[in-house]
Amino acid sequence: MNIAFVTAELAPFAKEGGLGDVAAALPREYRRAGHHVRVYAPYYTLAAKRLELAWDTQRSFVLACRGAPCRFGLYHHRTDDGVDICFLRCDELFARPGIYGENGGGYPDNLLRFALFQQAVIESCGADGWIPRVMQLNDWHTALMPLYLMERRKRDARFAQTKTVFTIHNLAFQGVFPSWQYEYVNLPVNYYTPGRLEHFGEINCMKAALANANMLTTVSPAYALEIQTGELGCGFDGLLRRRRKRLLGILNGIDTDAWNPAADPAIPAAYTAAHPEGKAVCKAALQREMGLAESPDTPLIGVVARLTSQKGIDLILEGLQNMLSPGAQIAVLGKGDPALEAALVAAAEQRPAEMAVRIAFDERLSHLIEAGADMFLMPSRFEPCGLNQMYSLRYGTVPIVRNTGGLADTVVNVTPETLHDGTANGFVFNLADAGEMVNAVHNAITLYRTDRRAWRLVQFAGMMRNMSWARRAAEYLHLFRQIVAPGVTRKAEGTRLKAAVRKTKVRKAGAGKAGGTRQKAHARKAKLLASRLERPRRRTPARRAAGSRARQGNAIRR
Known part of the structure; x- marks a missing residue:
């Protein structure tokens, strides 16, 4: 299957957030599964500084831009993993210091920049005859693509079967622009309607994909539910509820090679779940680097984040004194809101032995915080x-999180029950409230100091969790197959059902007890397959646990 992955960011060349990491990892897993993959991204000036690639091909083509020609260059490179990276270059639009803007503001022509980028993606596909079966689009910068494909199909039948999957990484960023900029979109005026691009008198790029993509995905199952509510739907909860049958939450994965405490070059000592001794060495190194008092028994809390209210940094400031009162330390790394940056620095100056702040994006230090905290x-x-x-779970650094989105999907709260069944891997609180956050931190500190065996079990559960991209890619590929050939997937299930029923009939007169047991087993299999045809069911942790108990009971009876 030809898969085009269209993105505004691509690590390590141009990255401002998690999207860049996703764009680097997910297409690689598609390729390993045997599919032909192209990643399309703009060629930024900042990316050019990091590029040391030998270009396999270079081409150029011209697009019309408000009646004037706009020249794009296509720079193609095939990685060692077999993924084709396609950078689209237009220095007039992308030869700038930032990806989206500078000094906290966006570039005024961002609509024009990313509208032309998306048109260039389709043009480059058509130019060399590589027609994607699926286009995976990411956030508002690629959200106009379903409309451009509608228009392209009118004159190019090769794109008639191309399907679009739009992935929502953050619904809050929608690409909203004044209506007078519609000429930048380069679409007929009949696309400026409430069912396509218009939203309360403005252009809303995100809406184009939410209303018109073949399938919608978000980056966690919980977030897929949250955005259908008035609280987190950002004005689109009604539309998303109407399209809920085409909305699916798939967790992101992590690069388990880059984030691996057993072989991480950024940390001073390697360690594993079975041999965690190196973590103490990392803790001492972190305390020295951040200027904190070296104390192996003092609980050390790490924070690596964009310093914004969305990340709850104001809650940390509000609860700081109570949070550290049991005798804890905190190390903070990040950049963001200047007011929050200044408040954190001032707080650290008042308690230098307990708190350290580094205002920066520092990849090496972020690894050390994950390993040493x-x-x-x-x-x-x-x-x-x-x-x-997820990095924290991987490094045995127990997460303390609010019960929202992907945090709710990955962190299991410590309770007597979850400790007993071995699923507890962190601490979870419900409200965005400084008091609740402090209580969760104190609960973690109490367990850390009073029951090191239980603490090790919590660390072990996190470190053993499978968070690889291979698992997530399999979920996306299953979705792609469903939308490309929906009948084929269900036909295959039906074939398996008929085969199971035939086997049941053939063995119906099976000899003795053994024959009867086989007959029952095949009947159960047929029933299970039939239920899958009627309504696909997910195996929840509760169902897995029930299945495990049933198997154990069968083994005892035998």
Whole structure:
């Protein structure tokens, strides 16, 4: 299957958030599964500084832009993994210091920049005859693509079967522009309607995909439900509820090679779940680097985040004194709101032995914080997926998170029951409230100090969790197959059902007890397959546990 992955960011060349990591990892897994993959991204000036690629091909083509020609260059490179990277270059639009803007503001011509980028993607596909079967689009910068495909199909039948999957990484960023900029979109005026681009008198790029893509995905199952509510739907909860049968939440994964405490070059000592001794070495190194008092028994809390209210940084400031009162330390790394940056720095100056702040994006230090901290704090007001809690689980750094989005999907709260069944891997609080956050932190500190065996079990559960991209890619590929050939998937299920029924009939007169047991087993299989045809069911943790207990009971009876 030809899969085009269209993105505004691509790590390590141009990245401002988690989207860049997704764009680097997910297409690689598609290729490993045997599919032909192209990643399309703009060629930014900042990316050019990091590019050391040998270009396999270079081409150029011209697009019409408000009646004037706009030249794009296509730079193609095939990676060692077999993924084709296609950078689309137009220096007039993308030769700038930032990806989306500078000094906290967006570029005034962002609609024009990304509208032309999307048109260039379709043009480049058509130019060399590589027609994608599925186009995976990401956030508002690629959300006009379903409309451009509608228009292209009128004159190019090769795109008639191309399907679009739009992935919502953060619904809050929608690409909203004044109506007078509609000429930048380069579409007929009949596309400026409430069912396509118009939203309360303005252009809303995100709406184009939410209303017109073949399928919608978000980056966690919980976030897929949250955005159908008035609280987190950002004005589109009604539309998303209407399209809920075409909305699916699939968790992000992490790069388990880059984030691996057993072989991480950014940390001073390697360790594993079975041999965690190196974590103490990392803790001491982190305390030294951040200027904190070196103390192996003092609980050390890590924070790596954009310093914004969405990430709950104001809650940390509000609850700081009570949070550290049991004798804890906190190390903070990030950039963001200047007011929050200044408040954090001032707080650290008042308690230098307990708190350290680094205002920066520092990849090496973020690895050291994940490895050296005992706990990792994420009090986000909303979090579509979140990656740092997964890094923390991987590194045995117990996450303390708010019950929202991907945090809710990945962190299992410590309770007597979850400790007993081995699923507890962190601490969860419900409200975006400083008091609740402090209580969760104190609960973590209490367990850390009073029951090290239970603490090790919590660490072990997190480190053993499978958070690889291979697992997530399989879920996306299953979705792609469903929308490309929906009848084929169900036909295959039906064929398996008929085969199971035939086997049941053939063995119906099976000899003795053994024959009867086989007959019952095949009947159960047929019933299960029939239920899948009627309504696909997910295996929840409760169902897995029930299945495990049933198997154990069968083994005892035998």
